[in-house]
Every structure is written in C-alpha cells, then in structure tokens.
Amino acid sequence: MMHCPHLTHDNQCEVAKQMAGCSVRTTPTACNACQNESNPRAINVVTIGMALVNKKRRKQDVAELQAMLRNYMPDEDPLPQTLKISNYRPGPGNELKKMIAWFAKSSESCNCETRVDTMNDWGAEGCRRNIDTITEWLLEEAQARGLPHGRFTATIARSLVKTAIRKYERKFPEGAPEPDQDDPEDELDR
Template identity: 65%
Template sequence: MIHCPHLTNNNRCEVATQIAECNVRASAAACEACQSDDNPQAVNVVTIGMAIVHRKRLKKPTSQLQRVLENYLPEIEPATTFKISAYRPGPGSELKKMLAWFARPSESCNCETRADTMNDWGADGCRQNLDTIVEWLMEEAEQRGMPHGKFTRVVAKSLVATAIRRYERKFPDGPPEPDDEEDR
C-alpha cells in the first residue's frame, strides 16, 4: 500500500467510506489507481467506484452514486476549448476547466461571473469563501437535475479544493501580470 492520509491501518479508505456510508477496504491496485488519478487521495472515479462496489456487496442502493460516476466519466462530445486571450488565471478558471467536460455553461447560469469572482478572490479568498462556492455548485447541480445531496456537497468541496491546489501549483507566486504585447 502507499502512504495516504485517508488510508487507515486496517486498509480502510476514509474517502470511499464517506461516499458509500459504509466501511470500504482498499486494495493495493485501487490505491495505486487512486494515486494516479488527476485528483489523487480524494473523491475521484476510483473512490466513487469503490463505494459503488461495496454498497452493491451490502445490497444497498447505488443509483445516486451511479449518476455521480457518470458525471465524472468523459462524454463523447469534445471538451470545451478556451481561447488563450480570454483565459484569466485563478481558482475559478481552474474549476471551470475541471467542470467543462461534464457541465456546460448555460444561458441561465452565473458560471462566468462566479469564476471571475473566484479569480478575484484568489486562493486564500476561495478558501475563506469555500462554503459560498460549494453552495453555488449545489445550486447549479439542482438546476441541472443532477444529484445535490450530502454526497454531492463532499464532491463539490473536493473539486474546489483541487482547483485551488492546481492554481497554486501553476502559479506559486500569484497570477502573472497581463502581457501588453498580446493586446496589440
């Protein structure tokens, strides 16, 4: 097994356990797959899959988890592309890119404004406003007919935390200054 802060001494995956609402033991292969995921040691395709398998073994319903897993899987249509001139670095832009392959902006959503607000807040501001951002995601999930319960709140919180980490990893010294030459 690998070192993971969410893996107990008896190989219980705390992430999958929380998702499944029952004890979930992790195999070495599952831990390795989770570690290789774009969102390691968190809610991801692997941990959701582990939760589904354990709930099925216990003959518990899995329909809500199945819908969440479907939202994690890439769709057949191509991902949304971004024009580099319109890109503004920030946690909001990172979250927008993460969500783009399964949740397209609609005419009625506030996605662009909220992404810009998150970018204005920066990493620290997003951490301070984490509950607000999660509520925004929950509102959108409900409006789109997606799961929007306790589990989805955990997923949303994990996605926001991952977006913040990705932004900080890409821009450890903060966002770059705009390049005046690009505007010419």
C-alpha cells in the first residue's frame, strides 16, 4: 500500500470509515484509485464508494451517501464505470494479494485478479483443500517474472497461503459479509 495519512496500520481507510460509521478495509487497488482522483486522500468518488458499499453490506440506509456520490461524479452522460462490491469483498485471495503486493504487482499478462476472486469464492476451507493449486499458481507467476521458483520457494509460497487464510479467518470469524440479495449484478451503479 502507499503512504496515506488516513490509512491505518491494519488497512482501514479513516476517510471512508467516518462516512460509513463503521470500519472500512481498503485494498491497494482502491488506494491507487483514490490517489489518482482530483481530490486524493480525502472525500472523493473512491472513498464515498467504499463507505457506501460497507453501509449497504450492513443493510443500513445509503441514500445520503448515494446523493453525495452523485455530487462528486463528473458531469458525463452516460457514466462509464461502476463500483463493484466484489472489488471490496474480503477473502483469503485478497489477504494473499495484500501480503505479496510489495514485490509482485498484477500485470496485464497474469491471471492474478481471477485467481484472487477464485480464492475469495473458495473461502478459507476451499483454499485449504486447494492449497497445492494455489501454490502452483504462485510458482507459475514467480517463474514468469524471473523470480525463484524451486522447492524452497514452494515451501514459502505454501506458508504464505496458510498465513493469508489465517489472517482472513481472524478478521472475519463468521465469514465474509454478504452484499444485499436485491443487488442484481453485485454492483452499485455510479
């Protein structure tokens, strides 16, 4: 993650937290998007979107945040992007992604985001059952990037996966919160 005065040591966005009235975990992708906004590291489309997603997950009223979001949106018609709840969905895949983000960035040629989503879909138990597959994914990416990828690296990769699973379980002992059932496409239109 990047340096931001509103980012806590446990990846909480204080700006979004204040708007949502609850803790709001962020991701490197969201932090980068926030940094690229015209009002970075403050109230902007990204931080409002994260707050809105978290309030919606908790089945709280989001009308005020939706109105605020409309005020921060550019005057374009139609709006080209959507805020997807899946971008902020917690899971073992996102935990692993955060752990290795300091040395392994996603690229256009990798399947990293798809694999993160797959791990998140599997959840903790599914990742344990598929730990050999996940380890192979990590070794495959290491080899493609010219990084070490031998037996010793496999042991480290397996350990990283186990740690990501444990971190996810500590943060969400009851499992990840589910988005609202009435949200068809699992998206909030911007």
